[in-house]
Amino acid sequence: AQSVTQLGSHVSVSEGALVLLRCNYSSSVPPYLFWYVQYPNQGLQLLLKYTSAATLVKGINGFEAEFKKSETSFHLTKPSAHMSDAAEYFCAVSARGTYKYIFGTGTRLKVLA
Amino acid sequence: DTGVSQDPRHKITKRGQNVTFRCDPISEHNRLYWYRQTLGQGPEFLTYFQNEAQLEKSRLLSDRFSAERPKGSFSTLEIQRTEQGDSAMYLCASSPDSGTSGSSEQFFGPGTRLTVL
Numbered sequence: 001a002q003s004v005t006q007l008g009s010h011v012s013v014s015e016g017a018l019v020l021l022r023c024n025y026s027s028s029v030p031p032y033l034f035w036y037v038q039y040p041n042q043g044l045q046l047l048l049k050y051t052s053a054a055t056l057v058k059g060i061n062g063f064e065a066e067f068k069k070s071e072t073s074f075h076l077t078k079p080s081a082h083m084s085d086a087a088e089y090f091c092a093v094s095a096r097g098t099y100k101y102i103f104g105t106g107t108r109l110k111v112l113a
Numbered sequence: 114d115t116g117v118s119q120d121p122r123h124k125i126t127k128r129g130q131n132v133t134f135r136c137d138p139i140s141e142h143n144r145l146y147w148y149r150q151t152l153g154q155g156p157e158f159l160t161y162f163q164n165e166a167q168l169e170k171s172r173l174l175s176d177r178f179s180a181e182r183p184k185g186s187f188s189t190l191e192i193q194r195t196e197q198g199d200s201a202m203y204l205c206a207s208s209p210d211s212g213t214s215g216s217s218e219q220f221f222g223p224g225t226r227l228t229v230l
Contacts, residue, residue: 103155
């Protein structure tokens with residue numbers, strides 16, 4: 001069985017500050033991990049994914065995430081927040097042998113001017 | 114490539130009515146997924162198709178729900194005898210038939226928002 005926990009349903013940061021969105025997973029088999037972003041009235045867009053290659057994964061729009069097996073974490077970071085980063089972010093887990101994603105409950109990011 | 118499209122974008126219906134949603138995946142994608150997203154929650158998996166074959170269904174997909182992908186291209190999701198608890202965003206996604214199972218990126222459509230009065 002797999003599950004995802006996203007700590008913090010709402011996160012606020014100042015423009016230019018570090019963005020840190022937390023994701024912890026549970027999986028009985030080696031996981032594949034994903035971060036998606038959802039803007040209002042738009043579909044989910046993939047930011048980055050971990051598929052057992054490099055543990056530090058770089059994605060679009062300056063985001064990156066590090067897979068830490070010992071901590072069962074896959075936190076999303078960005079060094080400097082932009083106003084355009086305001087959106088809802090979802091962490092998801094999948095695994096070999098399955099095709100469906102299990103999503104977390106999401107974190108809404110607010111960027112303050 | 115215009116991405117995954119869904120129709121309608123919004124649907125308001127009365128309790129007890131039947132509704133049908135359509136999803137057109139990216140043309141070369143063999144895999145198609147339906148998810149449901151309620152307010153404040155992440156998307157929840159409903160069902161998955163490989164070409165025209167429905168290979169997995171969630172327990173969330175009660176007998177009032179049925180999904181089809183008759184020619185392995187577009188898909189429809191029908192809800193019969195709608196209930197207020199069916200109010201949600203219904204998301205469709207597709208992915209190519211490549212790579213290790215589970216590792217492929219899923220491309221999501223904009224969703225169909227259902228409101229049951």
